[in-house]
Amino acid sequence: MSKNTMEQKKKRVKKRAGKVVHSMVAQHVTDKAKEIRARYGPDIDYAVILQILEDRRCIRYPLEVRFISDGIEPGMFGKTEAVSEDASEGYVVYLHKSFEDRPDVLPALILYQSVLVNYGDLATADDAELFGSTVLGMDREAYYQQIVALTDSLWSD
Template identity: 40%
Template sequence: MAQTLTADDARQSLSAHVEAKGIEVFTLYGPQIGWSALQRLLQDRTQVRYPCEIVFDAAGLQPGEFAHPEPKGANPEDGFTMFVHPLFMTQLDQVPALVLYQLVALNYGVFASSDDAETFGAAALGLTRDEYYDQLCDLSDQLGGGGCSCGGH
């Protein structure tokens, strides 16, 4: 008799997969993922599903948003521009934390949640989710407006 998968089963499966991919990124590019390791990661199609380039420009961002991927064309294969707030141009060592959070949206689209983004980023950086969330909130706070805009926790 075939077992029917529920939405909760699918969510748990995605969460486990996202964490496993984060651990894989840590193993391949860690333990300290800096600017140059991030550039190599973005070229690795086993980890980043579609081409992605980082552009320091707030034009593609919502107020208080530190980074966001935008498609370059009608098809994901056309690649993405990862808009990162220009404030972080002078903090390149912090950019990987911001980009890792957004890579989940690029890799999994609408199926990914903020919880998945936190799980992936934390695993990729070798942090607990709480440590990663606190880091993102500290970075987000630099943009002003108070309150963490990095997702639900």
């Protein structure tokens, strides 16, 4: 077997392993989102989201929401940061201050960011869309379009 053929096989194995792991994450994301929706019902508003954030069966670590203007990168609506190196101390979701008085949109934004708390670096944007849309009972494309429109509303002049 040539060296080139061996390298191709190694690449394929790595790629498959990554796909298998991510497939497992995506399945867990879906299952967890369905579980949350079953537990908290079809009407997930901001008050319900705050209850969900306190429920360790739903959100793995403590999660606080804060609103800031500085520190949100252009083209983003928020960011999630660990409080310390110890994940059990919790996380903070920082959302752009423009959303502070918009409780109607907060569930979608918070759910999108909360995937990072549950899945860390394994989480992808696809997982965030899948999680948020499933918890809210929305079509995934409609959820994605809502997130894009909200983000664009911050940065388009």
